[in-house]
Amino acid sequence: MTFPVPIAVYVPSLPREEHKGMYSRSFVSQKHVGVELLKKVLVDAGYGVGYCSAATVNRFRVILVSITGAMEWYRFLAEREKWATGNYKVFVGGAGLTNIEPFLWAADCFVWGRAEGFIGDLIESALSGKRYRSESVCWSDEYDRAGPYRFAQATVPYSGELYCEDDKTRWREADVGCRRKCLFCLYSWTHYPLLHNAASDGQYDLNRHTESTFLTIDFARPPRITAIDGLSERLRMAVRKPITNAALVNGLVRLAESPMPRKRIKVFNIVGYPTESEVDYEELASCIKEADARCSPSTARRGIELACMPFVPEPSTPLACCQATYSDLRGKTALRLKRYTGSGHGRWDWFSGQAWWGLEMHGTLGLASQACRLLTTRGETGDADLLRSIARSEAFWKASTAVRMATLESACNIKRYFQRYRWEDLPTRGIFGLANQRQLELLESGFYRRLGDMPHAPFRKFKPEEPEPCHG
Numbered sequence: 001m002t003f004p005v006p007i008a009v010y011v012p013s014l015p016r017e018e019h020k021g022m023y024s025r026s027f028v029s030q031k032h033v034g035v036e037l038l039k040k041v042l043v044d045a046g047y048g049v050g051y052c053s054a055a056t057v058n059r060f061r062v063i064l065v066s067i068t069g070a071m072e073w074y075r076f077l078a079e080r081e082k083w084a085t086g087n088y089k090v091f092v093g094g095a096g097l098t099n100i101e102p103f104l105w106a107a108d109c110f111v112w113g114r115a116e117g118f119i120g121d122l123i124e125s126a127l128s129g130k131r132y133r134s135e136s137v138c139w140s141d142e143y144d145r146a147g148p149y150r151f152a153q154a155t156v157p158y159s160g161e162l163y164c165e166d167d168k169t170r171w172r173e174a175d176v177g178c179r180r181k182c183l184f185c186l187y188s189w190t191h192y193p194l195l196h197n198a199a200s201d202g203q204y205d206l207n208r209h210t211e212s213t214f215l216t217i218d219f220a221r222p223p224r225i226t227a228i229d230g231l232s233e234r235l236r237m238a239v240r241k242p243i244t245n246a247a248l249v250n251g252l253v254r255l256a257e258s259p260m261p262r263k264r265i266k267v268f269n270i271v272g273y274p275t276e277s278e279v280d281y282e283e284l285a286s287c288i289k290e291a292d293a294r295c296s297p298s299t300a301r302r303g304i305e306l307a308c309m310p311f312v313p314e315p316s317t318p319l320a321c322c323q324a325t326y327s328d329l330r331g332k333t334a335l336r337l338k339r340y341t342g343s344g345h346g347r348w349d350w351f352s353g354q355a356w357w358g359l360e361m362h363g364t365l366g367l368a369s370q371a372c373r374l375l376t377t378r379g380e381t382g383d384a385d386l387l388r389s390i391a392r393s394e395a396f397w398k399a400s401t402a403v404r405m406a407t408l409e410s411a412c413n414i415k416r417y418f419q420r421y422r423w424e425d426l427p428t429r430g431i432f433g434l435a436n437q438r439q440l441e442l443l444e445s446g447f448y449r450r451l452g453d454m455p456h457a458p459f460r461k462f463k464p465e466e467p468e469p470c471h472g
């Protein structure tokens with residue numbers, strides 16, 4: 001039996017292209033695969049589920065909103081006030097949902113993590129005027145900063161198949177999570193690691209079931225993309241990505257001699273960690289120079305496209321309380337690296353050797369975008385109006401970084417969102433992924449030990465508890 005359509009997935013209107021830092025497409029089913037999966041679960045259970053816009057929300061009783069990244073809040077907020085009024089309940093979830101404190105006004109209910117195990121019960125309760133309760137669900141008027149709230153986990157990857165309208169492909173869930181657990185990684189600290197087909201090979205294999213990093217390169221089939229996530233050995237050790245300088249140099253030498261599919265490799269990196277200094281830039285430059293010198297002069301020249309992202313202290317990770325750098329890091333990596341490589345000619349070039357060249361990719365988040373991001377993850381109830389007014393201001397999103405920063409500095413003490421927090425002051429202190437507060441604090445203290453005078457202090461072991469099946 002199919003019920004009449006009472007449920008809709010909210011689709012924001014197409015954005016204005018000039019909106020800096022906002023997503024450039026309205027709704028991409030592959031990007032919002034979580035809500036598409038919930039839609040399919042509900043349809044399979046007999047519910048009618050459609051799509052709605054700001055103008056049509058009032059035709060439905062339940063509206064599902066997907067937030068897959070911190071900056072997506074702004075688009076949602078910009079339109080939320082213009083929604084047609086009606087007798088509907090708004091449910092917000094998605095991979096980017098962490099802090100909810102400044103957004104309580106915008107929804108009736110927030111859901112952390114994977115909801116496919118209980119979405120039917122949650123919707124059914126909303127339709128019958130009741131309240132479904134779980135530690136992964138928060139009704140806005142019952143929110144308590146102390147929580148505890150917990151990201152719901154899947155116990156097996158989703159076994160069905162989704163059809164993605166945008167690129168006409170079918171989506172099947174692969175392995176979930178990552179056992180490496182770099183300390184900054186929201187994904188790995190909020191997703192219990194699951195193998196798609198555990199029965200086939202038993203153990204979760206760190207070398208296969210993680211993002212490709214310099215620790216896991218298969219030199220017979222080198223990837224197009226890899227990650228180092230720290231300029232120096234000290235920083236990489238500190239965040240639990242133990243790529244030594246020797247491994248980096250050897251890796252670059254072997255890569256130069258390998259059958260790389262393209263003549264360049266994209267290397268993701270993070271800049272702006274606490275205590276980072278010129279010494280760390282110098283160390284990366286000297287590794288590249290050493291690798292280049294060790295390559296045979298006969299190897300074809302290859303390129304490193306360095307994509308640097310500013311460090312973000314993500315909620316529910318061991319680094320949630322850390323400070324972020326309050327300066328514009330966009331486009332600065334090449335300038336700093338070339339001081340130590342002594343080569344690189346243009347604005348973005350930072351190295352030109354016999355076997356390798358280096359280029360900084362342009363996508364680094366600027367200071368204003370970083371500030372807007374931290375406003376969503378560290379904002380409090382009192383920031384709701386500021387977030388609303390930023391969201392609906394076209395002039396703000398069109399302005400330069402300097403103008404946006406001047407606006408934010410005059411509107412609030414924006415620097416405080418970049419500072420180091422105490423756990424008890426953190427708006428997300430009650431929202432947990434795989435680790436509890438005690439575990440997060442111990443992991444954080446290990447991070448600072450390795451940043452300081454114990455760069456090779458051993459990693460604290462962490463084994464997440466197996467998740468309970470999520471049922472209503």
Ligand code: SF4
Nearest residue numbers: 178181182185188211
């Ligand atoms: S290797 Fe990648 S996916 Fe895995 S924990 Fe580290 S950053 Fe996250």
